[in-house]
Amino acid sequence: MPTDDDRALQLLTSVPFGRVTTSMRAMPFVAPARHFVGADSVVLRMHKGLGYHRACGGSVVTYSADNFGSGERNLWSVQCTGTAQLTAPTPRETALFEAEPQPLQVDSEPFEPVYLRLVPQFVIVHTLDYAVERQVRHAASTII
Structure with a gap:
C-alpha cells in the first residue's frame, strides 16, 4: 500500500x-529549481550564478511544487524537507535533466547549472478538491 511519502x-x-x-544570513529566501525524483532523493538543478x-x-x-496553474479540479501542493547536499549528478541523472531544454539565461546571466540532492526527512501533501468546475478569479483594483 502506498504511503503518503x-x-x-x-x-x-x-x-x-x-x-x-532556506535562509541566507538569517533571512528566508525562495529560489526556482528544476527537479527529478530518484529512488531515495530529489535532485535539484538551479542556477549557480545567483549563489x-x-x-x-x-x-x-524545503522543496515545494504544486499543480496550481494546471486548471485541474484536484489541486495539490507537496513539500519535502531535509538536508540538501551539493552533488555531481550521475550520468543517468544528467541525461534526465538534459532531456528538457535548460534556460539560456537567468536574470540576464548565462545559465550555469549546479545540483543539490535532497533526501526528504518530512514530506507533506496538501490537496484541494473541487467537486464542480471552478473559475479562477484575480483581485482587481478600481481606478477612479
Missing part, C-alpha cells in the same frame, strides 16, 4: 519545476 513523490514527478526555500546553492548546500531546505 510515496504519493507525494509521485505527485512531484508530474511537474518539472518547484521552489527551494543560492551555497546557502542550500549542507542546510535544511
Whole structure:
C-alpha cells in the first residue's frame, strides 16, 4: 500500500519545476529549481550564478511544487524537507535533466547549472478538491 511519502513523490514527478526555500544570513529566501525524483532523493538543478546553492548546500531546505496553474479540479501542493547536499549528478541523472531544454539565461546571466540532492526527512501533501468546475478569479483594483 502506498504511503503518503510515496504519493507525494509521485505527485512531484508530474511537474518539472518547484521552489527551494532556506535562509541566507538569517533571512528566508525562495529560489526556482528544476527537479527529478530518484529512488531515495530529489535532485535539484538551479542556477549557480545567483549563489543560492551555497546557502542550500549542507542546510535544511524545503522543496515545494504544486499543480496550481494546471486548471485541474484536484489541486495539490507537496513539500519535502531535509538536508540538501551539493552533488555531481550521475550520468543517468544528467541525461534526465538534459532531456528538457535548460534556460539560456537567468536574470540576464548565462545559465550555469549546479545540483543539490535532497533526501526528504518530512514530506507533506496538501490537496484541494473541487467537486464542480471552478473559475479562477484575480483581485482587481478600481481606478477612479
